[in-house]
Amino acid sequence: MPTTSAAGDGRRPTLADVAARAGVSVALVSIVMRGAKGAGAATRERVLRAAEEIGYRPDTRARLLRSSRSRLLGVQFGLHHPFHTHLVEGIYAAAEPAGYQVALSAVAPSRGERQAVEALLADRCEALVLLGPEMPVARLADIAAQVPVVSVARRLRPAPPGVDVVRTADDEGARQAVDHLVALGHRAIVHIDGGRAPGAADRRRGYRTAMNRHGLSGHSRLLPGGLTEEDGARAARTLLAEGHRPSAVLAFNDRCATGVLDAFLRAGVGVPTEVSVVGFDDTRLARLAHIDLTTVAQDIPRLAELAVGRAIARLEGERDSETASGRETVIAPRLVVRGTTATP
Amino acid sequence: MPTTSAAGDGRRPTLADVAARAGVSVALVSIVMRGAKGAGAATRERVLRAAEEIGYRPDTRARLLRSSRSRLLGVQFGLHHPFHTHLVEGIYAAAEPAGYQVALSAVAPSRGERQAVEALLADRCEALVLLGPEMPVARLADIAAQVPVVSVARRLRPAPPGVDVVRTADDEGARQAVDHLVALGHRAIVHIDGGRAPGAADRRRGYRTAMNRHGLSGHSRLLPGGLTEEDGARAARTLLAEGHRPSAVLAFNDRCATGVLDAFLRAGVGVPTEVSVVGFDDTRLARLAHIDLTTVAQDIPRLAELAVGRAIARLEGERDSETASGRETVIAPRLVVRGTTATP
DNA sequence: TCCAGGCGCACCAGTTTCGCG
DNA sequence: GCGCGAAACTGGTGCGCCTGG
Numbered sequence: 001m002p003t004t005s006a007a008g009d010g011r012r013p014t015l016a017d018v019a020a021r022a023g024v025s026v027a028l029v030s031i032v033m034r035g036a037k038g039a040g041a042a043t044r045e046r047v048l049r050a051a052e053e054i055g056y057r058p059d060t061r062a063r064l065l066r067s068s069r070s071r072l073l074g075v076q077f078g079l080h081h082p083f084h085t086h087l088v089e090g091i092y093a094a095a096e097p098a099g100y101q102v103a104l105s106a107v108a109p110s111r112g113e114r115q116a117v118e119a120l121l122a123d124r125c126e127a128l129v130l131l132g133p134e135m136p137v138a139r140l141a142d143i144a145a146q147v148p149v150v151s152v153a154r155r156l157r158p159a160p161p162g163v164d165v166v167r168t169a170d171d172e173g174a175r176q177a178v179d180h181l182v183a184l185g186h187r188a189i190v191h192i193d194g195g196r197a198p199g200a201a202d203r204r205r206g207y208r209t210a211m212n213r214h215g216l217s218g219h220s221r222l223l224p225g226g227l228t229e230e231d232g233a234r235a236a237r238t239l240l241a242e243g244h245r246p247s248a249v250l251a252f253n254d255r256c257a258t259g260v261l262d263a264f265l266r267a268g269v270g271v272p273t274e275v276s277v278v279g280f281d282d283t284r285l286a287r288l289a290h291i292d293l294t295t296v297a298q299d300i301p302r303l304a305e306l307a308v309g310r311a312i313a314r315l316e317g318e319r320d321s322e323t324a325s326g327r328e329t330v331i332a333p334r335l336v337v338r339g340t341t342a343t344p
Numbered sequence: 345m346p347t348t349s350a351a352g353d354g355r356r357p358t359l360a361d362v363a364a365r366a367g368v369s370v371a372l373v374s375i376v377m378r379g380a381k382g383a384g385a386a387t388r389e390r391v392l393r394a395a396e397e398i399g400y401r402p403d404t405r406a407r408l409l410r411s412s413r414s415r416l417l418g419v420q421f422g423l424h425h426p427f428h429t430h431l432v433e434g435i436y437a438a439a440e441p442a443g444y445q446v447a448l449s450a451v452a453p454s455r456g457e458r459q460a461v462e463a464l465l466a467d468r469c470e471a472l473v474l475l476g477p478e479m480p481v482a483r484l485a486d487i488a489a490q491v492p493v494v495s496v497a498r499r500l501r502p503a504p505p506g507v508d509v510v511r512t513a514d515d516e517g518a519r520q521a522v523d524h525l526v527a528l529g530h531r532a533i534v535h536i537d538g539g540r541a542p543g544a545a546d547r548r549r550g551y552r553t554a555m556n557r558h559g560l561s562g563h564s565r566l567l568p569g570g571l572t573e574e575d576g577a578r579a580a581r582t583l584l585a586e587g588h589r590p591s592a593v594l595a596f597n598d599r600c601a602t603g604v605l606d607a608f609l610r611a612g613v614g615v616p617t618e619v620s621v622v623g624f625d626d627t628r629l630a631r632l633a634h635i636d637l638t639t640v641a642q643d644i645p646r647l648a649e650l651a652v653g654r655a656i657a658r659l660e661g662e663r664d665s666e667t668a669s670g671r672e673t674v675i676a677p678r679l680v681v682r683g684t685t686a687t688p
Numbered sequence: 689t690c691c692a693g694g695c696g697c698a699c700c701a702g703t704t705t706c707g708c709g
Numbered sequence: 710g711c712g713c714g715a716a717a718c719t720g721g722t723g724c725g726c727c728t729g730g
Contacts, residue, residue: 014700014702015702016701016702024713024714025713025714026702026714027713027714028712028714030702030703031703036703037711038711038712038713040712043712055490057466058701058702059409059466059700059701060466060468061405061406061408061701062409062700062703062719063701063703065405065409065700065702065720065721068719079429082424085423088450088452089452089453105448106432108432108436110433111437119445122401122402123404124403124404124405146399229634233633259632262634262635266609288572288573289577289578290573290577290610291606358719369695370695370721371722371723372694373721374720374722375694375722377721378722380723381692382694383694384693402720403719403721405721406700406719406720407720407721407722408700409700409701409720410721410722411721
């Protein structure tokens, strides 16, 4: 019995099966399947037909094993963060045309960044794209010693060798929001912040300096917030309980802003008639007609594209700069004015 | 120059590198790394130290290549669906202790189920767990001919050979919601449905039969909805425009219910004082204090656990039932009463 | 004589180099 | 120089075999 039976024995078909069926060598089938040159048109046709007939599907792992390159991009993302999931979508879109596969590894309450990264490294990813990593810089440096790393949305100063940063100018975004509110006539503007989340420090700084520049340092006020709707709602309830409301609120992100919105609505406080609210990120949430949130947009597709681009650049060019100090790419945010802001 | 230099040449260390450093054979290092028996304590110690020193990390792909088993579970999920991302978290939790790795493949507006499944198959996943698959049954059957498939939350009648189904009793969930509302005194109960989404048909049916059973068939009313906040908000606006509101709304899922909630709030319609609203899924969203949504809970951790369990059962036991007709596991939903329902 | 510890080698499914007609 | 095949190679696994106490 030949070792080349196609189906029936449970094994999935291999190159050898296709080769036997087409009456050619394994090497030739490999050439044809990759679309490489070195095969005649007629043979190529015959091989493809044979592959089709027995339902052959190349084995990624075996393929990667031989070629020194794996063309595999590891992506760590927060499973429950819309900002991350949108980035992931953009990463797929940027990586696949460039001939790179994407390996996802999720971070969730029950699964830490350590596990997520270990899994990606064990899978032989050539480079890692980490979305909003919260691990210590020393750990990032460790990882970067093994494989190029791109940190998205998390600023690092200074970036360790081998780590690139792609992020939005968070301080500038906060400034745009404050400028917009001040132009509308607001003075008492509160910032509900993101605590230790990536980007939060910059947004705080941007908020504070903008307030100062407008001579409103006396009105500057930071309220502890967070990344979730619940954090925003809690902060808003704190404000409501105090009696004297601010006239505007800049929330850490859209989820947080949504919580703020909801708490105000429930308390009968009109938005934007009595309070203006600004979010950050411009996720799908903000665009929903019933939310219609004024927000600072991050250009998510572009962030994704740049992150993939940086990773690939490290892998394909820049051979001598492998240990070069990290490079930082900062893109501009853009205020999107919608329905939650108005004159006081 | 030996082929066994550890670092410096950019290559990541292999078994051979560790072997050379520890002065033993490759086979022995393999044994030690796997924790298999057949190595002495002292040698084991020496090998582990050598591996540690040069930062050796086993290559999953090469390992899987050799062993016929890949112990890899492929999971297709909707990147932007909270219900799915929660399931993914549960799947990690169930798979890793059982010694299975998880390979994620996302479905997004820009990435269809076809691509998602192709990627998983190319990665040599041993079984596929598909979350709320929307592909045609024939396609599911095709895939199941290659590898065991578990469909989560999507009912199939009949399930093709090789496809198991794990789902919540959606009709029963809708019934519980209607019973609850009727017990509170509601009669005009509208269902904003999920169109062609997995589970939507069953929820519609459950709603209708429950209404009939209560003698309310005259009040039965279906409104086209969908899975997102926007869909819910749109449907709610339709209701508001009509002038005569229903006294209660059963939404397809929590996201949809949130949209309904928001539209009502904006129109100044009190919930639950003027209208009661019920969701479905009990995602984190529903539990947020400021949403506090009465909803039909799906036991997500259990669904995840069962899905993984079914996949593993196909792989490890049941050898003779490989082509057995699909098995269906249905678990009970549970109504969680929170703050969005009250007597009319 | 037994057997634990350790080694060599074939093998997994591809890719790549080289040489031949 | 084109079309093709033989064989080496990728990193790790598992079997058979050898050795010494």
